[in-house]
Amino acid sequence: MEKGEVIEDLSKIMEERGFTLSRLNDEAYIAKSGSLSMLIWLPNEDYLLIDDPVKFVEEMGLSKVDGIIIVSYRAFYLADEVSKLIDTVRVWNGIHLNVKVYAVDIYRLGERLEETLNLALTTFSSKVSSINEPDGPCPQCGSQMFIKYRHAHKSLIYEEPVIEEILVCEKCMIKIHRVKAQ
Numbered sequence: 001m002e003k004g005e006v007i008e009d010l011s012k013i014m015e016e017r018g019f020t021l022s023r024l025n026d027e028a029y030i031a032k033s034g035s036l037s038m039l040i041w042l043p044n045e046d047y048l049l050i051d052d053p054v055k056f057v058e059e060m061g062l063s064k065v066d067g068i069i070i071v072s073y074r075a076f077y078l079a080d081e082v083s084k085l086i087d088t089v090r091v092w093n094g095i096h097l098n099v100k101v102y103a104v105d106i107y108r109l110g111e112r113l114e115e116t117l118n119l120a121l122t123t124f125s126s127k128v129s130s131i132n133e134p135d136g137p138c139p140q141c142g143s144q145m146f147i148k149y150r151h152a153h154k155s156l157i158y159e160e161p162v163i164e165e166i167l168v169c170e171k172c173m174i175k176i177h178r179v180k181a182q
């Protein structure tokens with residue numbers, strides 16, 4: 001898959017999920033929804049050869065984002081390397097980054113990105129939405145659960161329009177990601 005096509009598909013999927021995309025540099029985009037900010041990195045190389053980790057952190061703006069989504073044929077390997085780099089700058093440079101690292105394999109881009117966004121939106125639901133609607137008891141403690149996020153989109157996994165909801169129990173903090181047909 002050519003990079004231009006990947007970026008086009010990726011932009012469409014992100015916009016469908018309520019994100020706006022802006023270009024950071026030749027290899028990276030910033031995706032925003034509400035106060036959630038994600039770095040999307042499409043590395044030109046399939047390996048990580050970084051001699052200056054601090055420079056990488058600065059150039060990618062890793063201290064300003066909540067997560068990094070790595071899109072590559074070797075995304076899982078690169079995600080592991082980026083996680084190590086985050087540890088390195090903490091230990092050696094005292095830079096504490098609060099960044100979740102996500103891997104999206106280009107092969108099956110649509111499905112993989114959808115799963116990653118399901119996960120990221122569940123983690124950061126309070127940054128993307130402020131709704132608060134009661135909906136049934138918590139399966140763990142029986143307290144009232146609340147719908148904290150709702151968004152309609154065309155699912156690439158289910159191949160139909162769906163409504164996505166995130167439910168939260170404020171007592172035990174359990175979160176449920178729910179998808180149903182529109």
Ligand SMILES: [Zn+2]
Nearest residue numbers: 138141169172
């Ligand atoms: Zn609960």
